[in-house]
Amino acid sequence: MIALYSLARLACARIAHRPLRSLLVMIGIGAAALMLAASLAGSLLTEDRAVQRAIGDLPVSERTARAFWGGFGGPTEEPFGSLDRVAREALGRALGAEPTAGVVFTELRENGNLALLGALDGLPKQVRLRSGRLPAHCRRGRCELLQIGGGRRIRSFLHLPVVGTAELDAEAPVPATGVGDETGAQAPALLLANGAEGLTQQPDLDLFYRTYAWTSPLDGRSLHVWELGDLDRRLGEARVALQLRSDVFRVAAPEVELDGIRQSARISGRRLLLVAGQGVSLLLVFALLVAAGLRNDFDAAASRLLGFGATRMQVFAEASLEVGALAMFATAAGWAGGVLVSFGLAALLDTPAAPVLTRSVLSAPGLLAAAGLALAATAVVLAGARAGAWRTNGRSVTLLDLAGLAAAGTVGLALAQGAADPEALAGERGSGIELLLLPSLVSLAVAAACVRLVGPALRACERLLRRAGPVPRLALLSLVRNPGRASVAVVFGVTSVGIGLFAETYRATLGQNLSDQAAFAVPLDYVLREDLGRLVSVQRAAPPESYRALGESYPVLRASGDVARLESSAGLTVLGVPAEAIPRLRGWRADFADEPRSELARRIRPDHALALGGLRLSREARELVLETRIEGDRVALEASIQTPRGDFETVDLGEPLAGRRTLRAVVPSSARGGLVVGLTVDLTQLGRFGGGHRETGDKPGQQARADGLLRLGRLREGGGGMAFTPRGSLGGWEVAGPADLVSAGASSLAIRYAITRERAVRLHPPRPDGGQPPPVLASPGLAAAVGRDGTLPLRVVGEPLTVRVVGTIRRFPTVVEGDVIVGDVTWLETALDVQAPPVGVPGEVWVRGGPEVAGLLARPPFDVLEAASRRSVEAGLRADPLARGTLVVLTLTALVALALALIGLALVVFSEQRDRAGELADLEAQGLDPAALRRQLRLRAAAIALAGALGGLVAGALLSALVVGFVTLTANATEPVPPLVLSIDWVVIGLAAAAVTAVTVGLVCVLTRRAFAGTEVARPAAGGQ
Secondary structure (H helix, E strand, O other), X not given: OHXXXXXXXXXXXXXXXXXXXXXXXXXXXXXXXXXXXXXXHHHHHXXXXXHHHHHHHOOHHHOEEEEEEEEOOOOOOXXXXXXXXXXXXXXXXXXXXXXXXXXXXXXXXXXXXXXXXXXXXXXXXXXEEEEEOOOOEOEOOEOOEEEEOOOOOOOEEOOEEEEEEEEEOOOOOOOOOOOOHHHXXXXXXXXXXXXXXXXXXXXXXXXXXXXXXXXXXXXXXXXOHHXXXXXXXXXXXXXXXXXXXXXXXXXXOOHHHXXXXXXXXXXXXXXXXXXXXXXXXXXXXXXXXXXXXXXXXXXXXXXXXXXXXXXXXXXXXXXXXXXXXXXXXXXXXXXXXXXXXXXXXXXXXXXXXXXXXXXXXOOHHXXXXXXXXXXXXXXXXXXXXXXXXXXXXXXXXXXXXXXXXXXXXXXXXXXXXXXXOHHHXXXXXXXXXXXXXXXXXXXXXXXXXXXXXXXXXXXXXXXXXXXXXXXXXXXXXXXXXXXXXXXXXXXXXXXXXXXXHHHHHHHHHHHHHHHHHHHHHOOOOEEEEEOOOOOOOHHHHOOHHHHHOXXXXXXXXXXXXXXXXXXXXXXXXXXXXXXXHHHHOOOOOHHHOOOOHHHHHHHHOOOOOOOOOOXXXXXXXXXXXXXXXXXXXXXXXXXXXXXXXXOEEEEEEEOOOXXXXXXXXXXXXXXXXXXXXXXXXXXXXXXXXXXXXXXXXXXXXXXXXXXXXEEEEEEEEEOOOOOEEEEEOOOOOEEEOXXXXXXXOOOOEEEEEEEEOOOOEEEEOOOOOXXXXXXXXXXXXXHOOOOOOOEEEEEEOOEEEEEEEEEEOOOOOOOOOOEEEEXXXXXXXXXXXXXXXXXXXXXXXXXXXXXXXXXXXXXXXXXXXXXXXXXXXXXXXXXXXXXXXXXXXXXXXXXXXXXXXXXXXXXXXXXXXXXXXXXXXXXXXXXXXXXXXXXXXXXXXHHHHHHHXXXXXXXXXXXXXXXXXXXXXXXXXXXXXXXXOOOOOHHHHHHHHHHHHHHHHHHHHHHHOOOOOOOOOOOOOOXXX
């Protein structure tokens, strides 16, 4: 113990005697500890942000916890009040928030009105009033209702007055049944009262089955990752408590979704921790190299101790105590700094600091990580200070050589196994440790190679500069003779430049990828489409001129399809886009096709105006009248009318019996002034669903079929005064389907039909394109399947369509997967709507406009549509916590490496002035003036900086091959769409290079500005000894 105490005192004395000698080692270890501590907290914060973001992105229905109870009312059942108290207490304790109570009765009918009757607590906060007023709070004997959807207005229901109409908010805890203007007319209305308990007390409802529900959506902003486990436990306790109270109770919670979110967030945190681990490893390598520069000092101390009689074990123990003390002190200081940084990060992200610190840097695993770092640093520094070079076949091999060879071998093996393959990484559920460690391994391998090449390169340069002046040769000779400290500076020059280039390329590639993804999803600035919660089409929401007022607007058709001859297709999307819009798309990239966009647009652009033909109705039309004569089976007739707003209304003309009949049908108000574009002759409802026809002798259950002869007269309309006016003849119309044209004249048309369930007869005006297949652009798989004439038969929403492929595209904006067909929207719309309206009606509007358009879209009439903004999508992508954290860590790593490289360079310059003072004085005595000596120091520093920069450029070039895979792993959980491309911002790289060069030159000039100032060495007299 006395010997150990003496060795410890000796170690402390050596540290105190020359503190600057160990300062760089302590800086490296302390910085590593700080980065590791901050990384532990940053990893937890990344997980927390990823959880909050993922929960917030879930639809309300998927992040809501619910308790249900179903049964009948009446005196024999438990009253709602007692069930409500139990459910509120159980869910409130589990979720920490008061649930919303509601009730829904089974579907009821009164006076022809079909409705769902229900109630919500706090109803005014859940709806947007459209007409009338909000209902008062419901209580026994006085309860008012609010109508949601359902078509026609209901004035009262089960003796309860309906006082207004409204729309449910998106986050309302009751499904929006029947919402959707006219399109929702077939669904039952939802009638809601304000207050669940009051509605259950109404005497007329005791015998009806009802479902009580208590709902509480999870708020991602207030839920933290470390609370998820406790939340699962509390939800389980709530489920048990409610089922013990009544076995009718059921609890549904998003436990599966939360588990998936937690697993994904844990992977994100681990990936960020691995990225940060590169910086820690880098700093430990710095400490190793600095310690290697102190080998001579340690060897001299060991010789002195051995001369005084110490054993080799005591010498090793003294060195271990000295290095261990340095490592412990540096680790403690760095860890304390990491705690402060972690506190600041938590405050910056508005996250409670105490739980973050106690679960990361100040947790038991965190403190064990600090102790492990101190031990690792001790071992690394001892290895660098004590391990010498091994000689093999006349060549020396150092520890850095072995580390570089191991790093190069690991990199080669990882790349051979596909560690940087973006498609493999996109589907990986692990941490991707191989790829995340590759940048530091590549930097280490290149740095080791540079250290090996520095000596030969300097000797070669010295030979080339033999005819140069003495100053450059002296600078190179001094580096050749004593490359130790210079190697440290070169290594960190290589590392800082390489990691810096990698970080900048990552930033540029990530930024370009996020912009590409947003523009791919929203090709212009905004995409408007039907909101499936409200079911209001873009045509019903606003007229075309309203969309044009927003800016450049383009209607877009999107439909699903298939190709009969191509069974291997993974799905087909048919897009109709105005040809003039294609050159303006922001989401287009040059690698999507071999031809420029302007050429592709020219190929699909119609060469003449295309518009549906038909019979135009007047604005006063109220009724359609059609004379028919049937010889054969009874059929059903429908008229398709294109409305002035661009969509279609179907008018049922009836199911005329055999003989001469006059058919009459009311024209909807929205179809007045529209265009009758076709008539459909189909099976009757009985024939379609009930089987055979008595007229043909079929028995029920046999193949449904209708045969006969149908004669159609002129189509007429009736105005407000019911005075019928002729609209036009059907004589020039074409027949499609299982029918033959018998005769066509100025006032009548006759067809012979043979209709089945699978095929109906369609009468329509001639196609404005003359029946030519629409020209389209196709994905490569479809383009390879075209026939000899260049055509390709498709089925679009079940309807046949033949197209002519005129170009090949690999991708097209908004189509994420599967094959794609792109044609001009007018041509496709016309071809589809002639034979099967409304298949060709555009369902989207793409708008090009500034940020002010977002405010207009949030107000009527556009607020009923789903609006996607390219700017909002990009902002959401850029807020991804893993991508942002990775970029910050890489940038900080590059800055730390640059700072250490500058410190190493300053150390070389400072040591030259101190350690070579005698040699430099001899040079001055031999005729070199102080300015030349300063120039020699500066050239030496320039050679070191140049070697580090060139090696760094090599490392950066090698690392650029990893950027695409690295971004795939740290910025997206699936394969990015569109695929990533490498992006290099040469302007930023040039500015950064200029800034680093200026800092380096300034540092060297400051350090050497006063070197050798005022020195004068006496020179011998001429001719004397």
